Amino acid sequence: MKANTNYGKLQSSYLFTDIAHRVASYQKENPEAKIIRMGIGDVTIPLCPAVIEALHGAVEDMSKKETFHGYGPEQGYDFLRSAIQGYYKEKNVELSLADIFIGDGAKSDVGNILDLFALDNTVVVPDPVYPVYVDTNVMDGRKILYMNADESNGFLPMPQADTTGDIFYLCSPNNPTGAAYNREQLTQWVNFARQQKALILFDAAYEIFIDDPDIPHSIFEIPGARECAIEFCSLSKTAGFTGVRCGYTIVPEELTYDGLALNRMWVRRQTTKFNGVSYITQKGAAAVFSETGMKQVKDVIAYYKENGKIMAKTFEELGMVFFGGYCSPYIWLKCPKDMESWDFFDLMLKEANIVGTPGSGFGANGKNFFRLSSFNTKENTLEAMERVKKILK
Amino acid sequence: MKANTNYGKLQSSYLFTDIAHRVASYQKENPEAKIIRMGIGDVTIPLCPAVIEALHGAVEDMSKKETFHGYGPEQGYDFLRSAIQGYYKEKNVELSLADIFIGDGAKSDVGNILDLFALDNTVVVPDPVYPVYVDTNVMDGRKILYMNADESNGFLPMPQADTTGDIFYLCSPNNPTGAAYNREQLTQWVNFARQQKALILFDAAYEIFIDDPDIPHSIFEIPGARECAIEFCSLSKTAGFTGVRCGYTIVPEELTYDGLALNRMWVRRQTTKFNGVSYITQKGAAAVFSETGMKQVKDVIAYYKENGKIMAKTFEELGMVFFGGYCSPYIWLKCPKDMESWDFFDLMLKEANIVGTPGSGFGANGKNFFRLSSFNTKENTLEAMERVKKILK
Secondary structure: OOEOHHHHHOOOOOHHHHHHHHHHHHHHHOOOOOOEEOOOOOOOOOOOHHHHHHHHHHHHHOOOOOOOOOOOOOOOOHHHHHHHHHHHHOOOOOOOHHHEEEEOOHHHHHHHHHHHEOOOOEEEEEEOOOHHHHHHHHHHOOEEEEEEOOHHHOOOOOOOOOOOOOEEEEEOOOOOOOOOOOHHHHHHHHHHHHHHOOEEEEEOOOHHHOOOOOOOOOHHHOOOHHHOEEEEEEHHHHHOOOOOOOEEEEOOOOOEEOOEEHHHHHHHHHHHHOOOOOHHHHHHHHHHOOHHHHHHHHHHHHHHHHHHHHHHHHHHHOOOOEEEOOOOOEEEEEOHHHOOHHHHHHHHHHHHOEEOEEHHHHOHHHOOEEEEEOOOOHHHHHHHHHHHHHHHO | OOEOHHHHHOOOOOHHHHHHHHHHHHHHHOOOOOOEEOOOOOOOOOOOHHHHHHHHHHHHHOOOOOOOOOOOOOOOOHHHHHHHHHHHHOOOOOOOHHHEEEEOOHHHHHHHHHHHEOOOOEEEEEEOOOHHHHHHHHHHOOEEEEEEOOHHHOOOOOOOOOOOOOEEEEEOOOOOOOOOOOHHHHHHHHHHHHHHOOEEEEEOOOHHHOOOOOOOOOHHHOOOHHHOEEEEEEHHHHHOOOOOOOEEEEOOOOOEEOOEEHHHHHHHHHHHHOOOOOHHHHHHHHHHOOHHHHHHHHHHHHHHHHHHHHHHHHHHHOOOOEEEOOOOOEEEEEOHHHOOHHHHHHHHHHHHOEEOEEHHHHOHHHOOEEEEEOOOOHHHHHHHHHHHHHHHO
């Protein structure tokens, strides 16, 4: 048996392990230090009452013969697909139920979708980048090109005259930089992809944080996108589902390459290598899109966004350069005095007892940047900003 | 962008669609007919009380800040991995926690594990076969060889002097034939795989139906298997989790090919392309392995097994040839008078109002066979057997 030796080419990924070790070591030496963790992109607020109620109801369904659910449709139950169809309709995006696939999270689908693409495609990702886009393609042996995302383009790379490639990853609002494409920019991307017969993989995991009408929630708000894009979204950030696992992927029926319809291929992939998401989870997910549920999750998002504003205000006052913090749970802070990101990490940990994520973990262009997230309590966020003011003033 | 054209080589899979159409059409013409469905391998009995209680408890955990769970470990929570470790220990199989991976079902893991293997491996499957083994490899473009499973070997193919290949799929107790390898046969397979440096993918999804000490529940009961086998199992059949989605995969730390440890590769694959199983689901799954839970699920299995015995007794009385029905939820019935399986399907549907699965859907060697499952009520099973007696006597 021969192993897939592409795995030997993967770069060791010790970013969060390294962070954990440094934090643990500091905490051991300073047991009294009250460390505030603003590094990882995990949520902290419990599921909203509408979701909890729906989950309990679904568990009850599973306890009785008359309402028990065995194997469900691999693409998801229509009650949830219809709810998502309605959610897009509010953004003036018309989807057919067949366009919508329920999965166990955006990370799974972003990885597994690659099954549909030939190995000799060239993949184009931004730098800095969410590492999953890179690693999943290294595993398959695809060629990867990088687009510079930096201060000069506001961390929003655009197609250039010499840009080539087959599969383009766009994440907007972006992880890690918090930057988000506006309508005009996304239109340029869609036009470019259609001309090049390229495919855009659009990661909309943070769309719920958008409250600017000029920033699209979905790439399908752009005319022509149905001919060149697949969109991934998840309830992880929308409704605190990081531990519940439910996402959705939009594969328009128009997408055809080499005479093969990607939508039909994805149906085949999912019916063969997946068995659908838990009925219980899907009932909880559907509750997110109810009137009550959506109000409750938006209250939580407003809470996180308030944290983002508190951080943004602090860094503005300090005259620091940053991206995000607006339509995004992330702030992408330029380290002061050309500090490198791991040095700034150590400074923040030791002087302010704050944990963030060093930008170099996301690529060369993150060398002098630092990611902070707003997924914390307001109290901790306020406290963290007071500490920041003291050490960075 | 170039699509993965291997998808164009997939055989259209209309087995269950065809069945559904024929049944719907018959029911429409005969609205009074009381059709008994014994075709599909889905369970019908609700989740046991211990699981329901654990699920409710976990939902409550997710409603409170103090007990809320966000991202969990991709390989599964230790509380569940430890429970599975204990389950194997009862079979005298010692596993480390690192060997055990929690997933969302055996179908996902059986498909996704292929990411770890080079594309130029030769894959060997039995005929008849669970179609997922074939289709997942066609998608990747691997060469596939078939081993004859037929009456001459009791539908249990063994390695022969001229058997070659890199990756061997063994499913025991088998879907669709119900046949199960005994200890001596599995020992031969393990010795063969070690000599050939081949890998066995062992599908143990139906192990809970085994009650014969000579038939191993796990391939790891066989000495040496840790050097040549990966095992897949699931709670779908064990505990009625077909709609809840939880399985487990054992990748021993000893497995090394081309200098790459499959266990570490699978860790990397799952941390990159998967985000773990729902906390709620894992709490429900752990309850299956509690003393109370295990007693409750075994009562359900005993109920299904009683159905299998009722069927086996009927076919014995009728002097028919069949496999399975013992240590398995499936009966693999030889169609009488050399009938082909779709003709027998039509006969059973029209004359007895019973739906089974035509064996030809699983491969050439299923041409004259018919799969029946015991996942029905006892009342329906008894009624179905009365009808069978009438038409086949």
